Amino acid sequence: MAAGAPRIFVSHLAGVPVFDPNGDQVGRVRDLVVMLRVGRRPPRVLGLVVELATRRRIFLPMTRVTGIDSGQVIITGVMNVRRFEQRPTERLVFGELLDRRVTLVETGEEATVLDLSVQQLPARRDWEVDRVFVRKGRKGGAFRRVKGETLTVEWAAVSGFSLEEHGQGAENLLATFEQLRPADLANVLHHLSAKRRAEVAAALDDDRLADVLEELPEDDQIEILGKLKEERAADVLEAMDPDDAADLLGELPEEDKERLLSLMKPADAADMRRLMSYEEHTAGGLMTTEPIVLRPDATVADALACVRNPDLSPALAAQVYVCRPPDETPTGKYLGTAHFQRLLREPPYTLVSSLVDDDLQPLSPDDTLPVIAGFFATYDMVAAPVVDEAGSLLGAVTVDDVLDHMLPDDWRETEFHLEESPEGDEGGTRHDA
Known part of the structure; x- marks a missing residue:
């Protein structure tokens, strides 16, 4: 776990208000959605079930949560208001995991789950269930429970939650191949x-x-x-x-x-x-419309903060494109590209406009696949800007998109059928995550 990352017990989240960045309340937390994993690995927290003012319950991914503090949840403001529907691999914490009967692995004693705690993983936006608060002893009938010692233990210290290793359901398959x-x-x-x-x-x-x-x-x-x-x-x-x-x-x-x-x-x-x-095999047809775009007055620190976005592919994170407003594609006038390696060599307060590479002619949206491939091969690029006749940045073509269209149509059928290595290591599907 991240040093200093707060541990939050889920009972403290029940009914907590959810606010957007402007401070407006958008709803209240009604449950947490987790995905169990094979063995005793802690479940991953997928998101929250939020009840809106209209009584509609929606799913809010944890990637949209920017803070949980002082009895409130702060989100990015981007929400999908489609009604929440639980999927086969999902479990509701309040609805299915609390008050569950489990067994303490070390002693074999039975216990009842009273609460769970969640914590954010280091340097990531992912959250996991990490601790279980239980009461030892058997239930004493339908309306009473024998009182026993309460304690907080690691997730792996109890059994009765996680998926079995066998089984053919989609739930088991997804848990097995999660990584x-x-x-x-x-x-x-x-x-x-x-x-x-x-x-x-x-x-x-x-x-x-x-x-x-x-x-x-x-x-x-x-x-x-x-x-x-x-x-x-x-x-x-x-x-x-x-x-x-x-x-x-x-x-x-x-x-x-x-x-x-x-x-x-x-x-x-x-x-x-x-x-x-645009035609399919042109720069306009291959480009993504969501490269990193910065204004001329942005600093190296601003650029590096954008590059750190874990949702970006390595190719898109390799450079930023400096343009005059507007910042969304199609942008204002394209001024040039600032490469990641150059950004690392400069002080954080340096303006990106002073670092741009404006010597290379950008791609035109009508450039064909051979022209694009030649550009990448000649200049050792992993991504290239696409600019229209007016000088506006339309997007960026990445090397993986070029390869996808240059390889044979059946390349996905043969890519993973590797020969056995000389050392006897088994080829085939990679299982490293």
Whole structure:
């Protein structure tokens, strides 16, 4: 655990108000959603069930929580108000885990769960359940309980919560492969039956499913998306990288595409329409519309803070693009690129406008795949800006997008079928996370 990270007992969160960054109350905490794991590994806290003023209960991911303190929860202000629906791999803390009968591993004594504590992991936004507050002794009947000693123990010190190692449900499968990288989980998913693939996809959270969809072959993407409820399909598309989501939308029938776009946030739908207006194998068709964009008066410290965003791919985090306002693509005049290595060599108060590399000609949205590949090979780049005739930054093309379109169509089928190494190590699917 992070040094000094506060431990919060979940009983203290029941009914706690939830505030946006402006200090306006948006609802109250009604439960916590966790995912159990195989063995005695602590559960991961996925998010909160928040009841809005309208009585609607929604799911709030923990990645949206910026602070839990003094009887309140502060969020980023970005909420999806779709009604909360519990998924097969999810457990509700108040509704399912409290008052549960467990066994103390060391002594074999039975105990009742009175409370759980959660804590944030070091240098990450993930939260885990770490301690269990229990009362020893058996229940004394339907309306009374034999009083016994109370104590707080580590999660691993009790049994009766975690998943069994065996079993064929989607819950066990997801718990087993939780640590897989998206590309590796996509490989597993691709080789499941259509029925099992749909079950696992339905159980994944939106962000995880979005990451996995980006790594799947086109046919699998369309199949999985088609089996989701339309509202959820739109949410998953919003969570995908814009260029990957636009490619997927472009493969759908026109009626389905328009229906999904109508369910998306207007800004996200506008990005999709803009990307789909370009030919598929051009810089405009390959680019993402969400690179790091900074104004000329931003400092190196500002740039490094943006680069640290864990949601960015390594390619997108390798440089920032300096532009005049507006900051969203299409931006004001593009001034140049500041590379990550250069940022590391300068004092934090230095203006990024003094560090830009403006010698390289940026890509045009109509540049074709061979031109883009030649640009990356010639200048050893991992990402490149795409600028229109007016000088506005439209987005950035990353090297992984170029490779995806240059490799054979069936490269995902053969990538993981590795030969056995000389030392006898087994090849195949990677299980390092």
